[in-house]
Amino acid sequence: MRKDLGVAPAVYPMPVLMIATYDENGVVDVMNAAWGMICESDKITLALSESHKTVKNIKINKAFTVSLADVKNIKAADYFGIASGNDTPDKFERSGLTAVKSGRVNAPIVEEFPVTIECELAEIVRTDNFQSVVGRIVNVSVDESVLGADGKLDVDKAGILIFNQFDRGYYVTGEKVGTAWSAGMELK
Numbered sequence: 001m002r003k004d005l006g007v008a009p010a011v012y013p014m015p016v017l018m019i020a021t022y023d024e025n026g027v028v029d030v031m032n033a034a035w036g037m038i039c040e041s042d043k044i045t046l047a048l049s050e051s052h053k054t055v056k057n058i059k060i061n062k063a064f065t066v067s068l069a070d071v072k073n074i075k076a077a078d079y080f081g082i083a084s085g086n087d088t089p090d091k092f093e094r095s096g097l098t099a100v101k102s103g104r105v106n107a108p109i110v111e112e113f114p115v116t117i118e119c120e121l122a123e124i125v126r127t128d129n130f131q132s133v134v135g136r137i138v139n140v141s142v143d144e145s146v147l148g149a150d151g152k153l154d155v156d157k158a159g160i161l162i163f164n165q166f167d168r169g170y171y172v173t174g175e176k177v178g179t180a181w182s183a184g185m186e187l188k
Contacts, residue, residue: 008166009165010166011165012164012165013162014163015034015036015037015068016162017032017036017069018030018033018066018067018077018080018113020067020108020110021054021058023085024057029054029091030110031052031053031081032078032080033046033081035047036066043136043137044119044137045125045135046134046135047132049131053085055133057085061107062106062120062121065102065105065117066119067114067116067117068115068158071161071170071172072112076096076097076112077161079095097111098110098111105118109141114143114145114159115158116142118137120135120136146158160172160173
């Protein structure tokens with residue numbers, strides 16, 4: 001038996017992405033965005049409306065960073081989704097977090113978030129139905145404290161947040177239950 005839930009953004013899990021930019025005066029702005037994903041091996045796309053301060057900043061600087069929010073910084077991450085840079089010019093300052101300028105793009109890196117993707121603006125795609133900001137990935141930097149013995153990101157150490165739109169809940173990435181391009185091989 002199935003039950004209809006109607007129209008809903010019913011994708012789970014969603015990322016908890018922190019999009020960081022500088023404004024025209026070099027002031028740091030960060031927003032929380034769940035509607036984003038990798039769209040090519042060297043590209044990321046973010047479904048962001050024109051009204052966001054972040055989009056205005058991206059157009060000015062042609063650059064941004066995308067960090068994966070973590071459980072240690074859940075309050076600041078949530079705050080970045082509650083407050084608007086259009087209304088709260090000192091939004092980042094209020095968070096208590098620390099930003100440093102990326103050495104690769106004209107955008108800030110929030111030091112407390114363990115994984116950051118540094119991006120140059122590739123294009124902004126507009127249709128009648130959506131707007132997407134596409135970034136070319138220039139670098140991914142990871143805090144060494146969340147690396148495993150193999151030198152790769154250890155998601156258990158990182159405590160990366162995921163978002164459940166069904167209950168507005170934040171969750172932490174968890175147990176590995178299979179290996180991609182392997183789990184289904186017996187069906188091939």
